Amino acid sequence: MKILCALMIVVGTPLLGFSQTGYWQQEVHYNIKVALNDKQHSLKGDLSVDYINHSPDTLTFIWFHLWPNAYKNKNTALAKQLVVLNESKNPLSGDKKKTEATEPGFIDSLKFVVNGQTVSTENDTANIDMIKVILPQPLLPGKQVTVATPFFVKLPNYYSRSGYSGQQFFVCQWYPKPAVYDNTGWHQMPYLDQGEFYSEYGSFKVNITVPSEYVVGATGSLQTKAELDRYKQIGIENNKGVKSALYKTTTPGKSKTLQYVGDRILDFAWFAAKDFVIRYDTLQMADNNTIDVFSYGQTGGNKTWKNSTSYIKDAVRHYSNWIGQYPYPVVQAVEGPKNQSSGGMEYPMITLITSPNAKEEEMDAVITHEVGHNWFMGILGSNEREHAWMDEGINSYFQFRYEAEKYRSNSLFGNMIPKEVKELDVKDFQARIYEVLNSIPAKQPINTASAAFSNNEDYGIVEYVKTAVWLYIIENTIGRDTLDKGIQSYYKDWQFKHPSPEDLKKELEAASGKNLDAIFALLDKEGKLL
Template sequence: MNLKLWITPFRGLGVGLLMIAGLPTIGFAQTDYFQQEVHYNIQAALNEKKHSVTGNLSVAYINHSPDTLSFIWFHLWPNAYKNKNTALAKQLVVLKENEKQANPLKKDPHEDVHESGYIDGLKFEVDKQVAATASDSENIDIIKVLLPQPLLPGKQVTITTPFNVKLPDYYSRSGYSGQQYFVCQWYPKPAVYDNKGWHPIPYLDQGEFYSEYGSFKVDITVPAEYVIGATGSLQTKDELNKYKQIGIENNKGAKVVSYKTTTPGKLKTLQYTGDHILDFAWFAAKDFVVRYDTLQLTPNDTIDVFSYGQPNGNKTWKNSTSYIKDAVRHYSNWIGQYPYPVVQAVEGPKNQSSGGMEYPMITLITSPNAKEEEMDGVITHEVGHNWFMGILGTNERQYAWMDEGINTYYQFRYEAEKYRSNSVLSSFIPKDIKELPVDEFQGRIYEVLNSIPTKQAINTPSAAFTNNEDYGIVEYVKTAVFMYTLEAALGRDTLDKAMQTYFKDWQFKHPSPEDFRKEMETAAGKDLDTIFSLLNKEGKLF
């Protein structure tokens, strides 16, 4: 997710290097690793009159743990939108009050009254046997499915249920805006079970997710007039070819070609599939402007690049596929090759300006007023989450720095190399600084970023922050400073090789801070206590 930070202008970027001295050391304990596996088959249908989605879920759950399981926790995250007593609603109240105190004149994006959302119609069965459920005592968006028979290590069960989702009007991350649909965190999803136990976390606005890897086959039925962008590869060939043909024309920059159907008033079903992914989101609208291109990563690997724009959206969106391609190209070179067959971005409605929200193979961008450099930076950040969250599936709720912060370091590197710019400091960078070589430019930028006042440590869990600004500065900016410090200590070449090894060893897995540190120390050939102690340091790093 991208947070637009409002930072006090800096009137100059001083000269200096980040120094490390006199910091306490911390240690990490290693435990045996295992990873559960899930395979989804979902049929979903959109009701545009009721703004709802009806569905049937079948998920094969494979127990790779050494433990016998008697239940499986499921997330029912649409229930977060149901009433004022959910963890989401309570968090938004706290964030709103703290935002008012900090910025009494700033309009609150959550101040309007929103239509509620929910999920119901559930009837869980396990291997065709009716399964009892137990509600969580505090959160209605979490439920425990009790297994009729214990699930032994190495065995699997198939869990099925119908479900109905009433979408809220679009806020936080999911819902509808007019006749456009942003269907995210929408289906019943098993919580992660790892070597630290279960992680049945409620949905929050500030604080992201932790999900199991597996495969998806999703059939989506919508009125024939709708264009859909979704996680995965579109298997409905006629529809795919139509998107490509329209997208090629729209990418030429001439008159916009709109999507039209020969069967208005009818329904159509599109199928999407994907492997090694941990979430599925989809977006539907009658008026999306489709753009299409391809990106050749190697002589043998070419991927599809799609974007879906608003008919009267940001004018810079005409460059969206170019920005997506450049982001994938840079991250593939720096970290490891993009492994999926398609990459996509969706332009969201104008009433949201949080920046964006990422999902595997597709991201939602809500930056209606962004200029070209800003739009490129936002798209790059969100596309970059395919690496830091999508491929390297960390526990984002507990360790936001491992996806948001590391990703921000690479976003800043991209902006420095391409524009001599930085999305946080924006127009406050003097002309003479922008004329410096890229390494000197970044040194000046990071000195100023380090001077931004911070309170909490980088290792602070997302839910422990009581306002968006502190969360953004610490988990995004302060972590980027930490990563730049790591680069300075190891050298960029060594850091790049370490990150490439980290990517190779941990792709499609759940790396922890301990695992990240071990990869860095192996590459450095030495203990990095002093640097990694910065993760627990309150206030500025230096």
């Protein structure tokens, strides 16, 4: 989740054959049909998910997330957390987040069947956004079941990543989703605003039905050729810098169904609006593969959004060069409405950006950070709730590197960097930046779970900034080239899997030939790292 801007004021492919000895992970394949009612702000859908048990354990139930219920009332984990975060918020740091919706959200009309057989469920006693689906027969290791259910979702007014704003829809955390089961057991976690996700990999086939006037941006590749061709045509025209061309339906008052597919991904989000300004470009990758680059902007949005596809492309180029090749056929960004209730949020192949006042360098940095989450979260699927630093902090290190190389800037400082510092070479510039970043008070250890922070500011400083400082220490200990070699090996060995801190340590030690116990011990250090 994008929190760096808020900190400025402070300063169907099977996933079999795992190479790691004894390593396993579960596998899921979704088939979802969903229809949007833009008058009632609701969704009606049908879910079918093939769940494959690669664990050595026999399962008698599967936990499912019902995250739309997090928006239902004042007693959910989300609502309670937002109250605490608001009470602890520095009044100078910006508007407080909403603690509840004026229109609550929820999910209902569920009727789970497993392999065609109606089954019983058990509600979680503590969280209404979790449910246990009881299997009619034990699921043995290596076996598969198909779990299906209809569902109805009432979307809240937009806050904390999801909902609607006028006739724009930000559909995130919206479908019943199996929780992760790994070698430590089930991870049945409630939805939180501060604290992100942990999800199983698999494939998605999603049919989205909307009124024909709407433009849709979604995870995955759009399979509806006529719609895709129109998006590209309009997007090319808008990227020429002429007066914005808007999507016009040829069938007003009717509906249309768009199909999206995606493989080796762990979530699916989609966004719909009648007045999205589509921009389109392509990016040639090193393996001679061309990927589609889309952005969806607001008609009265930030003027710097005109450069959005250029920023997306540059981010993908840099991260592919530093870490490993971008593996998906499309990359996209959506400009959110003019509020910052959710900050911004990344999903596979698409990200929401909410930076209505960002200047060009800052907008580039924000887009790069969010697109970068395709690597650190999307491809390297760590447990974000327990180890937020493994996605947010490592990603921030590479974002800071991008800003330093391209602009001699850092978005945490805005225009406060002295002219003489901006004239330094990249190495010296970053040394000065990190010297200041290390001085920012950061009491909690990096290894603090995201939900254990009492406010957003401490969470951002520790998980984003302190972690970037920590990785910079590693860079100076083993050398940037060696660090890059280790990160590239980490990416190669752990892509589309669930790496742990120990897995990252082993990769960096193998690349450097050094024992990094002392540096990794800094993850548990309070206060300054140096």
